[in-house]
Amino acid sequence: MNTVDDERLRKLEEALTEAHRARHTPSWRAGWVEGVMQEVRRAARRPPQVSANGDVVRLVWRTAGFAAVLSIFLLVSFLMQSTMTVSEEGGLIAEDVEVGSLFFE
Amino acid sequence: MGMPPRMVEYYYPTRGISLEVLPGGRMAQSEGADGDLVRRVVAGETERFEDLMLRHRDHVRRIVGGHIPPDRVAEVAHEVFVKAYIGLGTYRFEEPFPHWLATIAVRTCYDFWRTQQAADLPVSTLTAEHQRWIDQVMAAQSDDGFAEQSRRQEASEVLQWALARLSPENRLVVTLVHLDGYSVREAAVLLGWSVINVKVRAHRARRLLRTILREEVVKQ
Numbered sequence: 020m021n022t023v024d025d026e027r028l029r030k031l032e033e034a035l036t037e038a039h040r041a042r043h044t045p046s047w048r049a050g051w052v053e054g055v056m057q058e059v060r061r062a063a064r065r066p067p068q069v070s071a072n073g074d075v076v077r078l079v080w081r082t083a084g085f086a087a088v089l090s091i092f093l094l095v096s097f098l099m100q101s102t103m104t105v106s107e108e109g110g111l112i113a114e115d116v117e118v119g120s121l122f123f124e
Numbered sequence: 125m126g127m128p129p130r131m132v133e134y135y136y137p138t139r140g141i142s143l144e145v146l147p148g149g150r151m152a153q154s155e156g157a158d159g160d161l162v163r164r165v166v167a168g169e170t171e172r173f174e175d176l177m178l179r180h181r182d183h184v185r186r187i188v189g190g191h192i193p194p195d196r197v198a199e200v201a202h203e204v205f206v207k208a209y210i211g212l213g214t215y216r217f218e219e220p221f222p223h224w225l226a227t228i229a230v231r232t233c234y235d236f237w238r239t240q241q242a243a244d245l246p247v248s249t250l251t252a253e254h255q256r257w258i259d260q261v262m263a264a265q266s267d268d269g270f271a272e273q274s275r276r277q278e279a280s281e282v283l284q285w286a287l288a289r290l291s292p293e294n295r296l297v298v299t300l301v302h303l304d305g306y307s308v309r310e311a312a313v314l315l316g317w318s319v320i321n322v323k324v325r326a327h328r329a330r331r332l333l334r335t336i337l338r339e340e341v342v343k344q
Contacts, residue, residue: 024338027262031337034261035286038279039303044189045197047181055202056174059209063170 158221166212173212176221177205183222184229191233191299193284200236204229223313230296230314237292250340254282258340289336294329301326302333 158179164172181201188200208228215224257278287295300311301322312322 028334028338030262030264031258032334034264034279035283035337036303038275038283039190039299041275042189042280043194044185045194047185048198051198051202052174052177052181055177055205056171058202058206059173060170062206062210 159217162212162215162217162221165209173205173209180222180225181205184225187226187229188233190304191230191296192236196236200232201229204232207232227314227316230300231316234292234296234315237295241292250282250285254278254285255340257282286333286336290329290332293325294332297322297325298329298333302330 158176161172161176161179165176184201184204185197188204189197192200204225208225211228215221257276261279287298290298296315297311300306300314301308306314308323308326309319311326312319315322
């Protein structure tokens with residue numbers, strides 16, 4: 020692609036941007052507001068699902084967060100415990116080896 | 125002496141955020157009136173929502189009109205207001221009501237294009253007239269000739285043709301950042317995405333759009 024083509028492309032992009040900015044948005048048709056309000060009134064008559072849903076979502080997130088923290092805590096405790104056990108076992112084996120070597124002598 | 129004029133930020137899709145100069149008192153009244161109306165609607169005065177809608181419907185129409193084909197704007201704006209009503213309880217009074225409404229409008233437009241993509245509708249093709257328009261634009265020598273070409277129906281059709289080849293995410297980001305002129309940060313707020321996500325996507329989407337247009341240029 021040469022410079023001439025790049026220049027042509029730039030012009031096309033500019034024209035499209037201008038076209039976007041000069042676009043015409045249609046005016047409201049008669050009865051549009053009433054149409055929205057009818058649906059709003061219907062929604063108002065329904066039980067307030069939104070706040071209930073919001074509460075449920077918050078509860079789920081809190082429970083998930085608590086579960087995550089608890090699992091991390093348990094995992095860390097388990098790892099610390101097993102590290103200690105391994106090092107203790109290592110120490111015992113080392114003692115056995117030392118004792119063993121004494122017998123061999 | 126009156127109050128000095130204060131700048132009010134509004135998310136208008138004309139050229140990013142535009143700053144409206146209003147006398148301080150009027151701005152306070154405007155924000156106060158929105159907040160008061162929201163409180164009354166949430167408290168059960170459903171009919172007051174009509175006042176809110178009448179105050180902000182042109183704001184929503186401008187936003188939706190920037191993303192959605194003209195014949196579907198009323199339908200999508202309808203959806204925006206119904207969503208706004210349902211979610212009114214989540215509105216935080218610290219941010220201006222038009223900003224909150226703008227985020228709902230942009231996300232509803234995104235949902236619109238995702239539904240369109242899921243429906244797998246056939247995308248338009250360029251006609252000989254569109255090709256001729258592309259030729260004329262690229263050959264335009266004067267500013268007047270260029271401006272005249274931009275106002276023609278073919279301009280908007282070619283733009284829609286090119287945007288239809290992008291994914292809903294890319295389409296929205298290109299429209300917000302490159303066509304409307306929002307900053308990456310503003311677009312991120314409107315979309316509810318991270319700044320870095322919008323930045324990367326805006327770059328890739330722009331490159332994709334250039335490739336689509338370049339293929340047309342090369343084809344000629």
